[in-house]
Amino acid sequence: MFSRLVLALVILAPASVDAHEFWLQPNAFVLAPESSVSVTVRIGENLEGQPFPFDPRAYRSVVWSSPAQAVELSGLPSRAEFTGLPAYGAGLHSLTVSSFEQSLTYRDQNDLLHFLKSVGQEDLLMSAAGQGLPRKQIRERYMRSSKVIVHFGQVTGADTRMSKGREWVALEDGFMLFDHERVAEEQEVQIYCKTRNDDHPVIRQNIRTRRDGRISPDLPPNATCLLNAVFVELTGLDSDLTSDWVSLLFQTR
Secondary structure, eight states, X not given: XXXXXXXXXXXXXXXXXXXXXXXXXXXXXXXXTTOEXXXXXXXXXXXXXXXXXXXXXXXXXXXXXXXXXXXXXTTOOTTSOOOOEEOSSSEXXXXXXXXXXEEEEEEEHHHHHHHHXXXXXXXXXXXXXXXXXXXXXXXXXXXXXXXXXXXXXXXXXXXXXXXXXXXXXXXXXXXXXXXXXXXXXXXXXXXEEEESOTTSOOEEEEEEOOTTSEEOOOOOSSEXXXXXXXXXXXXXXXXXXXXXXXXXXXXXX
């Protein structure tokens, strides 16, 4: 058990400074009412990622929620067997996961610029804080959080906020991004969608949230879609910058 948890923690750290999305991949998005869902951790790009086993005890917070109840799973006993997530009634369920804080070091500002460009925030290097960064060995502290939405029996129900941190919430007419106690205004967002036809390439959109924290993107039907937002701050108590990756995986109708 110990080695499996260590592995789950290690794989959250990227192997390089390249940008990599982090998401939770269910075995199905619509399941029978009496079944359970299994989840795989994915880290990669363009909805192609290396799979890793999911164990809730490897994370700071893990909330499995339905309209009927919400359960925190990160505190499961170490000897307890984790086999999947059961349905708590019919309709929409969500799994919301937040990692522990981790760190990496960029070799130089070119590596950092490559990352910032990938999330649409390269202008940060031209700010006063960006001009004050070291030229080499730039230290970053980062966290990752992700939500996946599935349905049991019926594709009904409303998504709700499960944390007080940064989180996506699916609405009837779009999506809202929260930034702790407020909404995330004018935040850069990357959207990736792939239809069930594997011959079709991934559709990528770059968009900004509005002042109300919402986006209303035009998404293809019958597609798996990932929303990804990265909050970058060029300050830190024990680092040169901090980043917080926030994603949401779902299936369109």
